[in-house]
Amino acid sequence: MTNSRLRSGELADAAGVNRQTLRHYERRGLLAAPERSPGGHRLYPAETERPRRPPLTGVAA
Template identity: 70%
Template structure:
């Protein structure tokens, strides 16, 4: 199938396919005599795998490793599990960071209760001074 067909079936655009090829995530397909890429049907499965992994927050480097593991046998489950546990830990750190940012911003908003003529904006002051509650 051609790039446009694959892209439509996998829910990506043709530039994404070429990028995946350059990154080594998708095997470059043979070309037809007229120069068009001719992808095998299983390319749809590969691209969908990549997109699902991205949706779960895996980096392209991690996805490359997952693709390699997917080609292996049952012993590769341990490696996939370890990679996924690492990703979960990274997500937990990111969530904690986001919660801290949310708390800081919530506290800044709460300081805006003074009458207008008696205040300067504590949010802007905090950002200018590099402070946070």
């Protein structure tokens, strides 16, 4: 097992979302709160399931 950590930007890029979306998912409980670096950066385990943006439904064109 690896002890590698991803910063929020790295996880966001891998998931195809932005950092604000990750924080929203965290606030809603869809993504577990990550550890923090000594400088306060979010550090997600490398094996974190990549969150995906839900499809938009009911949006008027």
